[in-house]
Amino acid sequence: MTTQTVCLNGEFLPLEEARVPVLDRGFIFGDGIYEVVPSYGGRLFRWPQHLARLKRSLAAIRIANPHDDDAWTALVNRLIGLHPWPDQFVYLQVTRGVARRDHAFPAQATPTVFAMASELAPVPAAQREGGIAAVSLPDERWLHCDIKSVSLLGNVLARQAAVDAGAAECLMFRDGFLTEGSSSNVWVVRNGTVFGPPRDHRILEGIRAGLLDELCARGGIPMQTRPVLREEVLAADELMVSSATKEVVAVTRLDGRPVGSGRPGPVYHALYQAYQAAKQAGG
Numbered sequence: 001m002t003t004q005t006v007c008l009n010g011e012f013l014p015l016e017e018a019r020v021p022v023l024d025r026g027f028i029f030g031d032g033i034y035e036v037v038p039s040y041g042g043r044l045f046r047w048p049q050h051l052a053r054l055k056r057s058l059a060a061i062r063i064a065n066p067h068d069d070d071a072w073t074a075l076v077n078r079l080i081g082l083h084p085w086p087d088q089f090v091y092l093q094v095t096r097g098v099a100r101r102d103h104a105f106p107a108q109a110t111p112t113v114f115a116m117a118s119e120l121a122p123v124p125a126a127q128r129e130g131g132i133a134a135v136s137l138p139d140e141r142w143l144h145c146d147i148k149s150v151s152l153l154g155n156v157l158a159r160q161a162a163v164d165a166g167a168a169e170c171l172m173f174r175d176g177f178l179t180e181g182s183s184s185n186v187w188v189v190r191n192g193t194v195f196g197p198p199r200d201h202r203i204l205e206g207i208r209a210g211l212l213d214e215l216c217a218r219g220g221i222p223m224q225t226r227p228v229l230r231e232e233v234l235a236a237d238e239l240m241v242s243s244a245t246k247e248v249v250a251v252t253r254l255d256g257r258p259v260g261s262g263r264p265g266p267v268y269h270a271l272y273q274a275y276q277a278a279k280q281a282g283g
């Protein structure tokens, strides 16, 4: 087992030794944001996009950015360099810091900055080859899902509902329209076109959303961003989810029924291949 070295407020130390005070507002209120960025063969993947989203999340909850771009980049690369795994993902978290418990922002608090690199294991072969099962659920989360907040109770309960139903992910619906998964964006294929919901306050705009836009454009696959009805999801030829750790994975069962042919389809295969080529090319 490799010892994991993490970075807490500028100090590099073993994971087991990292401690945060109980009055940290991340612990007390979930008052913080996070980011997850993959790295392949020691090279960060889509780092400028991840860094830009980190800064948008900080600004959205009014935490002053504790580092400039160069300092963030140096921190993340140093962490990756400390570990032997070829493929890693870096988890970054910034909370509003430690203060006496009061909902309003403290007058004085220094943000808590935590960073951790972990081994990025490939998606299991069975899921690559056969796809995953998902369940549909009402989206019961708040209306700022565009902020990558550590307040993830709605996502946690949704994922557990999927696991309880023997599925790997959920597809959530608000007012009859598709939003996203508990930790992924969702893509619907009908008649060769890829559809994804509008990237507004109801979903987190995945870094893979921008990547899939590019891969579809390059591969001549039509892609449309527009509200997607539940009925369209249920009648899909193919369904896919995307995230930093899953890349893109086919959803082949929804609520116990096969999706389309019940096997990962041609659009999934084309996008998966294109994704691997983008990794090879470094972005």
Ligand code: PMP
Pocket (backbone or CB within 6 Å): 036, 155, 180, 181, 182, 183, 184, 185, 203, 204, 205, 206, 207, 208, 209, 242, 243, 244, 245
């Ligand atoms: N939506 C949610 C709720 C997520 O947690 C994630 C994973 N971070 C995504 C979408 C996909 O985002 P990304 O492609 O940046 O991993």
